Amino acid sequence: MSQEIRSGSEELSAVQWTGASLALIDQTVLPHRTETMDVRDVDTLVDAIQRLVVRGAPAIGAAGAYGVALALLQGEREGWSADEIRAAVARVREARPTAVNLMVCVDRVMTRFDEGLEAVLEEAAAVQREDVEANRAMGAHGADWLLERVGVERPLRILTHCNTGALATAGWGTALGVIRELHARGRVEVVYADETRPLLQGSRLTAWELAQEGIPHYVQADGAAAGTILRGEVDAAIVGADRIAANGDTANKVGTVGVALACADAGIPFLVAAPTTTVDLATKTGDEIHIELRGEDEVLEWGGVRTAPAGSRGHNPAFDVTPGRLVTGLVTERGVLEVSAGQLPGERLG
Numbered sequence: 001m002s003q004e005i006r007s008g009s010e011e012l013s014a015v016q017w018t019g020a021s022l023a024l025i026d027q028t029v030l031p032h033r034t035e036t037m038d039v040r041d042v043d044t045l046v047d048a049i050q051r052l053v054v055r056g057a058p059a060i061g062a063a064g065a066y067g068v069a070l071a072l073l074q075g076e077r078e079g080w081s082a083d084e085i086r087a088a089v090a091r092v093r094e095a096r097p098t099a100v101n102l103m104v105c106v107d108r109v110m111t112r113f114d115e116g117l118e119a120v121l122e123e124a125a126a127v128q129r130e131d132v133e134a135n136r137a138m139g140a141h142g143a144d145w146l147l148e149r150v151g152v153e154r155p156l157r158i159l160t161h162c163n164t165g166a167l168a169t170a171g172w173g174t175a176l177g178v179i180r181e182l183h184a185r186g187r188v189e190v191v192y193a194d195e196t197r198p199l200l201q202g203s204r205l206t207a208w209e210l211a212q213e214g215i216p217h218y219v220q221a222d223g224a225a226a227g228t229i230l231r232g233e234v235d236a237a238i239v240g241a242d243r244i245a246a247n248g249d250t251a252n253k254v255g256t257v258g259v260a261l262a263c264a265d266a267g268i269p270f271l272v273a274a275p276t277t278t279v280d281l282a283t284k285t286g287d288e289i290h291i292e293l294r295g296e297d298e299v300l301e302w303g304g305v306r307t308a309p310a311g312s313r314g315h316n317p318a319f320d321v322t323p324g325r326l327v328t329g330l331v332t333e334r335g336v337l338e339v340s341a342g343q344l345p346g347e348r349l350g
């Protein structure tokens with residue numbers, strides 16, 4: 001299905017229930033093609049999550065929430081038992097291992113499973129609505145905190161990694177939501193968008209969202225980030241998260257920890273913006289976070305053509321863990337925790 005899709009507000013929805021199916025904006029083909037994928041069965045949903053058709057922790061949480069409804073509908077069509085439907089839901093829940101939002105949102109909707117389809121859809125819609133509300137709140141908290149901390153009158157130069165905008169959430173965005181809020185206040189000079197592995201989420205998706213908003217930006221190679229920061233060209237970095245442990249250790253897109261190290265060395269703020277659904281207090285430290293290892297071909301090939309020598313192996317972790325000691329601020333819908341100064345999620349968000 002091809003259509004005109006516009007970013008620029010929370011109206012852009014990566015995940016949309018149509019009444020009988022789930023419409024996902026196909027994030028593997030943006031920005032050159034704008035297509036939605038109509039998902040009607042669990043296998044297609046699991047495949048879409050794994051291929052990054054839908055991606056970003058809150059967006060896959062919302063997709064998983066509606067996945068429960070898809071499993072119920074498919075079970076009805078194909079005569080599944082309740083146990084078979086639950087097994088299908090478990091496959092959605094496990095489609096990707098690192099973003100805790102997927103598990104949290106599926107489990108939340110499953111609390112209404114016995115009440116039937118209508119209740120499940122009501123809960124999934126609440127997941128979606130609350131995510132947008134959380135993003136709006138984060139935008140305001142993050143912008144207030146950052147402007148005060150950086151303490152300059154001029155607009156800010158911000159670096160971000162991966163895509164954390166409307167496409168990665170139920171709407172508006174987390175780290176990109178903070179950037180949008182700063183832009184609305186006239187306080188963004190430029191955004192450095194790291195291009196991001198494995199599917200160039202930064203150069204294809206973040207740049208597309210920034211362009212639609214008219215926010216000045218550069219796309220840069222991930223490997224350029226540390227140098228840009230150490231040259232003094234950045235006032236602060238803001239990223240999203242896939243899972244945050246009780247001690248503030250943060251799993252996010254591979255390459256994030258290098259950004260955090262460079263910020264620490266340069267003495268500039270490193271902010272993580274994520275809703276409390278991304279905070280996993282049952283996980284004590286980052287050592288316990290399961291980091292998704294993706295297929296070797298994603299780093300051995302370029303555009304489907306083999307680039308590495310025949311004998312080379314690929315190492316392809318999708319995420320890395322930034323120690324809490326490097327996280328200057330954790331922005332949630334409840335406010336900002338100064339993690340590196342000792343305000344730990346496990347003590348403040350319990």
Ligand SMILES: CSC[C@@H](O)[C@@H](O)C(=O)COP(=O)(O)O
Nearest residue numbers: 055056057162164168240241253
């Ligand atoms: C608001 S999105 C937060 C994170 O999920 C995001 O920064 C990220 O790492 C996404 O990784 P991806 O592999 O594209 O799903």
